[in-house]
Amino acid sequence: MKPVPGILNIAPYVAGRSEAPVRGPVYKLSSNETPLGAGRNAIEAFTAASVGLNLYPDGSARALRQAIAETHGLEAGRIICGNGSDEILHLLPQIYAGPGDEILFSAHGFLVYPIATLAAGATPVVVPEPDLRTDVDGFLRHATDRTRIAFLANPNNPTGSFNTSAELRRLRAGLPEECLLVVDAAYAEYVDAEGYETGAALVASTPNTVMTRTFSKVYGLAALRVGWAYAPAGVVDAYERVRGPFNVSAPAQAAAVAAVRDQAHVAAGRAHNSRWRNWLAAEIAALGLKVHPSVANFILVDFDRTGPRTAAAADEFLASRGVIVRAVSSYGLPHCLRISVGSEEGNRAAVAALAEFMA
């Protein structure tokens, strides 16, 4: 059986390393997971859901959409839920693009975008990314009348950089009307930078913008796979026809409802993150390594391109010390490592191991 054109051009998603060859403690700083874990209320709701495992979930995720709407001041009818935001990011190209259509994303953008583009049979258009920051004008230069979707992660993974509200608005205004702008705000809760906006207001004020969010990061529910998006009515209507009828499991919905109502846990995650992200960045820079500015829950660090101190050598060395980080060659950054902000012990272990590597 021969897959349809495009499928075999997909480079399979390479997940970060998740094991280290050591006996002692292992710190997994490779997947941008929260070191705080899920909130207690979310865990209790998940556990309580175990009595109903024989029942199908609410296919419309009504309680979850309502809880999200109340928390964020949005319209429940314009919220869609997915099996992780991955599902939404995958289905949008299938809904809006096909052979001959183009989808824009940044050179060091999230790896799911090229996969979702090729899976829909559409043509990826990669916009160069000077200074490891999404170039809005580059997006506009690469847009054509065949461009159906522009994916922009804000902040971006793995660079940690972000685009300002003014840039976002300039991008939307300059893209063709028939091009959907998808703002992937997976790390929005962590951002406290001046000039940042999640994209929700742009969704409300334009007919062709979608903002995606996730419960996998600050909420600590990555294992459950829950994401959502705020979208124009037409996008909601199309998505609801295409998605799996029971795409978000009942325990996942229950946990997510409790999680979104527990903004104290989000605040704790945000506070832990800004403190330790700044500490990690300063300590690693003090070792003589270049640390790219980040507004998210990870930092991107440059290593030598040749010689004994390459990113690959550092990756191996850190793993030998029980510190697992993310090699990002598949993002076109073979000389970098991405390090997630972890627990205090994890962060200290990462800096100690890097100091040993650099010595």
Ligand SMILES: *Cc1c(COP(=O)(O)O)cnc(C)c1O
């Ligand atoms: C982690 C991440 C997501 C979240 O994916 P889920 O499927 O919701 O777990 C989305 N976009 C980016 C850029 C991410 O880094």
